Amino acid sequence: MQDIFEQEMSRPTIFKDRNVLSPHYIPDHLPYRDGEITRIMKAIAPSLSQKRPNNIFVYGKTGTGKTSSTKHVLSRLGEAAQKYEAPVEQVYINCRIHNTKYQVLLKCAERLCPEESFMGHPATFLYERLLKEVAKKAVTFIVVLDEIDKTKDLDELMYSLTRSNDDLLQGHIALIGISNKIDFKEKLDPRSKSTLCQEEMVFAPYNAEQLQAILKERTVEGFKEGYVEDSAIALASAYAAQESGDARYALKLLLKAGEIADEQNKRVTDEDVKNARNAVEEDIVLELIQTLPDQQSIVLFSVATLTEEGGKYQRLGGGGNDPALFSGEVYQRYQTVCKQWHRNARSARWVREYLNELEMLGLITTELSGKGIRGQTRLIRLSFPAEKVLSAVQKRFAE
Ligand SMILES: Nc1ncnc2c1ncn2[C@@H]1O[C@H](COP(=O)(O)OP(=O)(O)OP(=O)(O)O)[C@@H](O)[C@H]1O
Numbered sequence: 599m600q601d602i603f604e605q606e607m608s609r610p611t612i613f614k615d616r617n618v619l620s621p622h623y624i625p626d627h628l629p630y631r632d633g634e635i636t637r638i639m640k641a642i643a644p645s646l647s648q649k650r651p652n653n654i655f656v657y658g659k660t661g662t663g664k665t666s667s668t669k670h671v672l673s674r675l676g677e678a679a680q681k682y683e684a685p686v687e688q689v690y691i692n693c694r695i696h697n698t699k700y701q702v703l704l705k706c707a708e709r710l711c712p713e714e715s716f717m718g719h720p721a722t723f724l725y726e727r728l729l730k731e732v733a734k735k736a737v738t739f740i741v742v743l744d745e746i747d748k749t750k751d752l753d754e755l756m757y758s759l760t761r762s763n764d765d766l767l768q769g770h771i772a773l774i775g776i777s778n779k780i781d782f783k784e785k786l787d788p789r790s791k792s793t794l795c796q797e798e799m800v801f802a803p804y805n806a807e808q809l810q811a812i813l814k815e816r817t818v819e820g821f822k823e824g825y826v827e828d829s830a831i832a833l834a835s836a837y838a839a840q841e842s843g844d845a846r847y848a849l850k851l852l853l854k855a856g857e858i859a860d861e862q863n864k865r866v867t868d869e870d871v872k873n874a875r876n877a878v879e880e881d882i883v884l885e886l887i888q889t890l891p892d893q894q895s896i897v898l899f900s901v902a903t904l905t906e907e908g909g910k911y912q913r914l915g916g917g918g919n920d921p922a923l924f925s926g927e928v929y930q931r932y933q934t935v936c937k938q939w940h941r942n943a944r945s946a947r948w949v950r951e952y953l954n955e956l957e958m959l960g961l962i963t964t965e966l967s968g969k970g971i972r973g974q975t976r977l978i979r980l981s982f983p984a985e986k987v988l989s990a991v992q993k994r995f996a997e
């Protein structure tokens with residue numbers, strides 16, 4: 599048994615440092631973001647000489663380096679604060695995880711008073727404690743709210759944090775909000791908007807050439823020399839440029855292609871990138887399925903079980919191996935599944951609507967059948983392998 603582990607450890611590999619390709623790794627150098635990094639640094643530099651920096655709102659599409667660039671600036675700020683013994687404190691909060699005003703205030707209070715426990719205290723207590731601490735230490739406290747659009751009571755949070763500066767006789771609180779939802783700003787209460795957006799920064803998507811340079815840098819660090827073909831890097835960059843210039847997607851492709859090639863301990867080629875793209879796409883779809891609302895999940899589940907069994911259309915000899923389904927049989931199966939899972943079944947009209955939504959998400963395709971088979975009816979096809987869809991839906995309901 600031990601041999602399996604030993605074999606794994608002594609197996610030849612094309613990776614030099616796989617960690618470098620992980621989504622959590624922050625490179626020392628971020629190509630094409632010098633301008634953005636400099637701007638954020640300039641904006642928060644006044645904190646070092648005890649002046650209140652403007653609040654900053656950073657936005658741009660997913661994978662454009664917002665989080666990495668901001669974290670980079672925070673670590674430089676931390677170094678400078680130490681060097682000059684400046685009273686600057688900072689906290690990085692991901693609002694996808696800490697998604698209420700209470701949780702954000704809690705994180706802030708915990709950062710400033712690490713030895714204290716705030717369990718069970720109300721928000722007002724946390725707020726007062728936070729102000730007291732900022733004033734006592736006369737610090738500038740930089741609060742980074744990443745994925746800020748995920749905060750449930752954002753207007754209240756904004757209100758508290760900005761009112762704080764009026765209540766403070768000494769010290770300041772400054773915000774950096776980050777979001778990839780372009781319309782997020784418009785949805786804010788006007789007062790929150792003018793508070794948060796004192797300064798704005800937009801991160802533009804990367805083009806294929808830039809993505810190529812980013813991937814090349816990572817390849818040098820992550821793979822043994824000569825194990826990644828240039829054309830494979832170019833192809834991964836081209837795919838990611840199509841996906842709205844997302845560097846995270848480009849890196850995912852590179853890592854996955856690397857894993858595929860690594861299995862055979864060979865160079866990474868275009869073919870591996872193509873296969874990686876399918877695999878990554880599938881991962882993304884499976885993640886998407888896990889966020890679907892109940893009813894849509896049940897409809898999708900019905901489509902997937904029928905597809906696995908082979909629908910009536912196939913049994914009637916329509917389209918050979920084509921596992922297309924009639925909308926009628928999908929509705930019947932949906933009703934059965936609802937009964938089994940103790941959910942209320944909606945009307946056929948609603949189910950048609952859910953099917954439209956699933957089609958818009960690219961999970962199924964539909965078309966009208968040719969005349970002949972029961973007049974004209976809607977044919978439904980699953981876009982991904984049934985067993986994968988089934989396991990993703992089941993996982994979702996197990997949560
Ligand atoms: N200029 C760059 N150079 C090197 N790597 C980069 C660069 N920009 C982004 N990356 C890498 O791409 C990935 C995504 O970057 P990051 O998390 O900063 O994006 P983001 O803009 O915060 O995206 P999201 O809106 O989805 O949170 C990270 O793994 C990061 O290391």
Ligand SMILES: [Mg+2]
Nearest residue numbers: 664665666744
């Ligand atoms: Mg981010």
